[in-house]
Amino acid sequence: MDKGGEVSLPWPDDPAEEAAPELYLTREEREMLHGRSGDAVRRAMEIVVGLGRVFGARALVPVVSSQVAGVSYLNLGDAGLQFLGEWRDSGARVRIPTMLNPAGMDLQAWEEQGVPRAFALRQREVVDTYVAMGIRPTCSCTPYLLGNVPAPGEHLAWSESSAVSFANSILGARTNREGGPSALASAIVGRTANYGLHLDEYRLASSVVEVACEVESLADFGALGYIVGRLVRNGVPYFRFRRRPRALKGWDGGGLPGEPALSALKQLGAAMAASGAVALYHIDGLTPEARAGGALASKAESIIVDDLSPGYEGLNSSVRRIDLVSIGCPHASLAEIERVAALLSGRRVASELWVTTARATRDGAVSRGLVERIEAAGAKVVADTCLVVSPMKLLGYRSLATNSAKMAFYARSHQGLQVRFGTTERCIDAAVRGTWEWRS
Numbered sequence: 001m002d003k004g005g006e007v008s009l010p011w012p013d014d015p016a017e018e019a020a021p022e023l024y025l026t027r028e029e030r031e032m033l034h035g036r037s038g039d040a041v042r043r044a045m046e047i048v049v050g051l052g053r054v055f056g057a058r059a060l061v062p063v064v065s066s067q068v069a070g071v072s073y074l075n076l077g078d079a080g081l082q083f084l085g086e087w088r089d090s091g092a093r094v095r096i097p098t099m100l101n102p103a104g105m106d107l108q109a110w111e112e113q114g115v116p117r118a119f120a121l122r123q124r125e126v127v128d129t130y131v132a133m134g135i136r137p138t139c140s141c142t143p144y145l146l147g148n149v150p151a152p153g154e155h156l157a158w159s160e161s162s163a164v165s166f167a168n169s170i171l172g173a174r175t176n177r178e179g180g181p182s183a184l185a186s187a188i189v190g191r192t193a194n195y196g197l198h199l200d201e202y203r204l205a206s207s208v209v210e211v212a213c214e215v216e217s218l219a220d221f222g223a224l225g226y227i228v229g230r231l232v233r234n235g236v237p238y239f240r241f242r243r244r245p246r247a248l249k250g251w252d253g254g255g256l257p258g259e260p261a262l263s264a265l266k267q268l269g270a271a272m273a274a275s276g277a278v279a280l281y282h283i284d285g286l287t288p289e290a291r292a293g294g295a296l297a298s299k300a301e302s303i304i305v306d307d308l309s310p311g312y313e314g315l316n317s318s319v320r321r322i323d324l325v326s327i328g329c330p331h332a333s334l335a336e337i338e339r340v341a342a343l344l345s346g347r348r349v350a351s352e353l354w355v356t357t358a359r360a361t362r363d364g365a366v367s368r369g370l371v372e373r374i375e376a377a378g379a380k381v382v383a384d385t386c387l388v389v390s391p392m393k394l395l396g397y398r399s400l401a402t403n404s405a406k407m408a409f410y411a412r413s414h415q416g417l418q419v420r421f422g423t424t425e426r427c428i429d430a431a432v433r434g435t436w437e438w439r440s
């Protein structure tokens with residue numbers, strides 16, 4: 001989701017309380033801070049250094065990529081757009097590969113989406129402003145599916161909470177959950193403050209989660225994440241599955257997982273980042289730091305999850321009529337789009353059904369004939385956007401079904417929609433019937 005201004009620390013959550021050490025800056029960094037590289041860089045350095053001082057960092061650290069949230073005009077408004085425009089006009093340019101989080105609309109098909117023209121023009125202006133600073137308008141929450149796969153140990157400045165979780169946990173890279181302005185500032189100066197999840201000690205697990213029940217579907221991974229996120233808040237959970245989920249069986253833990261592990265892990269991390277503020281988790285024997293040993297803190301608390309139904313109950317309302325079905329939170333992979341196409345085969349939707357994904361993934365789905373098959377059923381594959389940051393009220397939707405625990409969580413809390421949460425199959429059935437027919 002588009003978190004324009006949030007910076008949150010992992011457990012333990014207040015290192016600044018311990019001491020206020022000096023923040024060491026190199027000569028080049030000091031010069032940037034004093035405006036020798038221009039006003040835009042000075043402003044960016046002030047943000048990075050300011051955060052470093054607040055969180056007790058001892059130094060800055062170079063970052064290899066940035067991912068900037070704060071893209072939807074719905075969240076930015078005119079004040080945010082003006083702020084970005086001023087920064088651009090003062091000469092702001094990124095110096096490392098930088099990508100954008102989802103915008104508030106499909107940048108090409110906004111009219112078909114029903115987005116009002118006034119909103120669309122402002123949204124376009126936001127994206128153009130970022131592009132003028134040298135940022136790739138990927139408009140996606142899954143940069144790791146778009147060729148940006150950081151290596152273990154690399155430092156990043158990423159904003160989107162589910163992407164942060166994926167980069168830290170599955171890829172073993174290092175990033176705090178940056179706010180939009182701080183990620184942009186890091187992209188401009190190529191550095192971030194070295195605190196929180198950039199440091200070994202904050203990457204140790206604070207709780208061991210024994211999963212004693214079966215975890216099968218993508219929705220099950222989301223329900224598990226929802227439960228654990230609520231329990232551990234901004235902690236670092238270490239999962240032990242009593243029985244390894246089928247979705248994780250073909251994954252040996254190295255690099256970017258293939259399917260179905262990829263989609264399952266996206267759901268798990270996204271849900272924990274939404275119901276809590278989990279930015280890093282480990283899975284026994286699988287994730288990079290768990291495989292390397294030493295990911296557990298000695299005082300880690302113990303949690304047992306033996307039933308996923310509280311997760312399903314917590315995310316479901318009693319609404320029956322479904323206006324819109326959402327698949328693709330986090331943005332859908334090609335395999336997920338293919339699954340939707342297969343489930344819709346020979347059927348026609350009664351509700352709206354949107355599969356949200358990155359533009360490049362959509363292009364791939366077009367060339368494989370998947371978009372054509374989905375559209376033949378009356379559904380849409382929508383790029384560049386996320387329902388949580390789209391003007392849903394203006395579009396007139398009141399109820400939503402989804403296979404994503406994160407979407408279920410935010411559609412209710414941020415968009416005020418009545419929500420149903422369940423498996424992909426149930427969501428597609430609901431789109432075809434126009435109603436939700438199951439108890440949870």
Ligand code: F3S
Binds near residue numbers: 001
């Ligand atoms: Fe992505 Fe939006 Fe979900 S940013 S993770 S589709 S809430």
